[in-house]
Amino acid sequence: xxxxxxVIKLLRNKGLKVTPQRVAILQLLMGGGHFTMDKxxxxxxxxxxxxxxxxxxxxxxxxxxxxxxxxxxxxGKTWYEIRKDPHINVICEDTGQIIDxxxxxxxxxxxxxxxxIVVKDLNIIIxxxxxxxHN
Amino acid sequence: xxxxxxVIKLLRNKGLKVTPQRVAILQLLMGGGHFTMDKxxxxxxxxxxxxxxxxxxxxxxxxxxxxxxxxxxxxGKTWYEIRKDPHINVICEDTGQIIDxxxxxxxxxxxxxxxxIVVKDLNIIIxxxxxxxHN
DNA sequence: ATATGTGCAAAGGGTTTGCAGATAT
DNA sequence: ATATCTGCAAACCCTTTGCACATAT
Numbered sequence: 001x002x003x004x005x006x007v008i009k010l011l012r013n014k015g016l017k018v019t020p021q022r023v024a025i026l027q028l029l030m031g032g033g034h035f036t037m038d039k040x041x042x043x044x045x046x047x048x049x050x051x052x053x054x055x056x057x058x059x060x061x062x063x064x065x066x067x068x069x070x071x072x073x074x075x076g077k078t079w080y081e082i083r084k085d086p087h088i089n090v091i092c093e094d095t096g097q098i099i100d101x102x103x104x105x106x107x108x109x110x111x112x113x114x115x116x117i118v119v120k121d122l123n124i125i126i127x128x129x130x131x132x133x134h135n
Numbered sequence: 136x137x138x139x140x141x142v143i144k145l146l147r148n149k150g151l152k153v154t155p156q157r158v159a160i161l162q163l164l165m166g167g168g169h170f171t172m173d174k175x176x177x178x179x180x181x182x183x184x185x186x187x188x189x190x191x192x193x194x195x196x197x198x199x200x201x202x203x204x205x206x207x208x209x210x211g212k213t214w215y216e217i218r219k220d221p222h223i224n225v226i227c228e229d230t231g232q233i234i235d236x237x238x239x240x241x242x243x244x245x246x247x248x249x250x251x252i253v254v255k256d257l258n259i260i261i262x263x264x265x266x267x268x269h270n
Numbered sequence: 271a272t273a274t275g276t277g278c279a280a281a282g283g284g285t286t287t288g289c290a291g292a293t294a295t
Numbered sequence: 296a297t298a299t300c301t302g303c304a305a306a307c308c309c310t311t312t313g314c315a316c317a318t319a320t
Contacts, residue, residue: 017294017299037284052302057285059300072260073208076310077284088243090252103246108223108259111238117225118264125207126247127256152274152319172309187277192310194275211285212309 006030014066021051025059029069029082034089034098036077072123086122092130099130141165149201156186160194164204164217169224169233171212207258221257227265234265
């Protein structure tokens with residue numbers, strides 16, 4: 001989990017006002033993992049019971065636009081994660097959990113780059129069964 | 136564009152009753168490209184003005200379950216395409232169009248397989264700018 | 271003949287938006 | 296002081312569902 005100071009510094013650097021809601025949201029996401037809205041709300045309401053859905057959506061979208069978070073859509077919902085090196089998001093059809101798997105994706109970006117396409121974001125999503133694998 | 140006979144044969148092979156709606160939907164998708172619901176409806180209503188949204192969703196989902204189509208989510212909508220070799224779907228942020236780019240994805244499946252994960256479906260989605268590239 | 275498919279309308283679930291009051295700078 | 300942020304509720308999409316009628320086998 002990142003320190004509160006670190007989170008506050010990041011918000012200020014991006015020109016955002018430092019509010020308790022934003023600090024809580026960003027700190028939660030910086031802890032790693034994949035979150036849908038309901039998961040974020042559940043966690044946040046343990047600390048800030050009155051936090052509204054709209055401000056959570058609002059904040060997450062702002063953080064995505066600023067490049068701090070990455071989002072992708074699956075199972076009819078939007079998922080949010082801290083932006084880090086490209087990786088594979090494996091959605092387990094049995095447990096519903098999402099697992100990160102590292103892989104070299106440079107080949108993919110190279111192939112697309114050949115066509116003169118400027119890559120803004122890359123998402124690799126696999127649906128499968130994680131069997132007895134857990135992380 | 137695939138022949139009507141080919142489409143009818145495919146439906147029968149999968150144990151589906153051959154209805155005009157299903158033939159029209161499958162024939163449209165087999166022509167290639169990426170479709171959201173509104174695009175499918177627009178096209179179909181040129182031929183079958185009374186076709187309902189529900190039966191289109193219904194049919195597309197059935198075809199996905201049977202493995203004939205692949206679906207993925209982007210921009211808050213579900214996209215459908217004929218299932219073919221794994222490839223990269225590039226979403227152009229300027230034009231909104233989706234471009235297929237071929238690439239060898241075996242490395243990705245290998246990496247995931249190492250963990251004992253059984254791959255059911257693979258989607259690679261890139262957001263970017265297609266510049267002056269068109270297909 | 272009958273199991274399956276279709277159209278319509280309503281309901282469902284996730285996300286966005288408008289606005290008045292509150293807060294960070 | 297004031298630009299920005301927050302919470303609430305309503306609005307908005309996209310998608311699914313229930314049901315009576317229609318159709319393919």
